[in-house]
Amino acid sequence: MTIGSVPSKFRVSVNHDQCMLCGRCIENCxxxxxxxxxxxxxxxxxxxxxxxxxxxxxxxxxxxxxxRPVDYRSHPVWTPEVREAIYNQARxxxxxxxxxxxxxxxxxxxxxxxxxACQVTNPxxxxxxxxxxxxxxxxxxxxxxxxxxxxxxIVLKTTLVPNLQLETPIMIGHMSYGAIxxxxxxxxxxxxxxxxxxxGTGEGGLHESLYPYxxxxxxxVASGRFGVDINYLERGAAVEIKIGQGAKPGIxxxxxxxxxxxxxSCTRMIPEGSDAISPAPHHDIYSIEDLKQLVRSLKxxxxxxxxxxxxxxxxxxxxxxxxxxxRSSADAVVIxxxxxxxxxxxxxxxxxxx
Numbered sequence: 001m002t003i004g005s006v007p008s009k010f011r012v013s014v015n016h017d018q019c020m021l022c023g024r025c026i027e028n029c030x031x032x033x034x035x036x037x038x039x040x041x042x043x044x045x046x047x048x049x050x051x052x053x054x055x056x057x058x059x060x061x062x063x064x065x066x067x068r069p070v071d072y073r074s075h076p077v078w079t080p081e082v083r084e085a086i087y088n089q090a091r092x093x094x095x096x097x098x099x100x101x102x103x104x105x106x107x108x109x110x111x112x113x114x115x116x117a118c119q120v121t122n123p124x125x126x127x128x129x130x131x132x133x134x135x136x137x138x139x140x141x142x143x144x145x146x147x148x149x150x151x152x153x154i155v156l157k158t159t160l161v162p163n164l165q166l167e168t169p170i171m172i173g174h175m176s177y178g179a180i181x182x183x184x185x186x187x188x189x190x191x192x193x194x195x196x197x198x199x200g201t202g203e204g205g206l207h208e209s210l211y212p213y214x215x216x217x218x219x220x221v222a223s224g225r226f227g228v229d230i231n232y233l234e235r236g237a238a239v240e241i242k243i244g245q246g247a248k249p250g251i252x253x254x255x256x257x258x259x260x261x262x263x264x265s266c267t268r269m270i271p272e273g274s275d276a277i278s279p280a281p282h283h284d285i286y287s288i289e290d291l292k293q294l295v296r297s298l299k300x301x302x303x304x305x306x307x308x309x310x311x312x313x314x315x316x317x318x319x320x321x322x323x324x325x326x327r328s329s330a331d332a333v334v335i336x337x338x339x340x341x342x343x344x345x346x347x348x349x350x351x352x353x354x
Contacts, residue, residue, distance in 0.1 A: 108339070168197055178260065186209060201219050221294075233306070254275065257275045312334070
């Protein structure tokens with residue numbers, strides 16, 4: 001440990017009485033925590049991020065990881081998190097990026113929802129055997145439906161625009177390839193196909209291995225336009241224009257270059273090892289009229305067969321923004337909550353903006 005550095009967050013210990021020196025912890029730890037010296041396993045706890053892969057791979061349960069909080073002089077403003085963030089920024093010379101979702105102890109609204117059940121019905125029903133309708137349609141609906149009679153048959157006269165049919169009213173948000181691994185995307189794709197719902201590709205394009213699940217994929221057009229071409233648009237069940245993101249409203253995307261491997265490079269259509277940086281605004285959208293033009297262009301490119309959604313972050317004026325989107329000929333408005341996830345964002349934005 002060097003002078004002025006941040007203390008390690010976790011302490012890793014190996015029970016040498018149980019350890020059989022198989023070396024699996026060394027082989028499987030991607031952070032270099034373990035090393036073999038003098039026929040014994042040694043650890044460097046400063047490298048540990050508590051992913052628990054070593055524990056899962058150890059055949060003798062010889063590894064233990066515990067949180068190691070270090071006490072600081074108490075202060076209402078300079079909390080341990082703030083101090084360590086300053087230390088890390090000073091040490092690295094760059095702003096701290098963080099992934100996942102908001103990590104601050106704010107209320108989780110969905111955990112506070114209560115479903116209002118009906119206790120008395122007429123006629124009485126058996127609640128354990130009563131069918132429940134979960135199927136949901138997302139997209140524009142006509143204000144009225146007209147029918148006509150042709151050769152004795154009643155035929156729908158009103159032209160219906162494309163809708164998404166969800167067998168359960170749950171969708172998986174956009175997580176791009178690069179922000180998460182291909183294995184994770186494939187697992188999510190199998191899940192949405194099995195349950196009859198949809199997931200988002202994020203702004204990282206669509207990998208070839210996900211083509212069999214394209215009927216359950218919503219492709220995304222973000223400000224960086226990564227991986228966007230006619231083949232990408234045609235393979236989605238719907239197209240989403242990302243204006244804002246709940247984890248970082250008002251700023252663009254950032255995928256660090258170390259995550260842009262050959263496969264990610266091919267899917268995103270960018271050079272391998274380069275940072276994938278999306279600008280904060282769409283440089284072709286500066287008004288509702290510009291948004292309407294992009295919505296209609298995407299519909300034209302997909303021969304008016306795909307619904308087009310527009311996603312914004314849940315900010316203070318989201319109602320006014322959504323009203324403008326509704327007038328842009330978009331088929332649905334997607335609102336991303338404060339705890340929305342991200343592949344990478346400035347930590348202060350992720351935790352305190354939205």
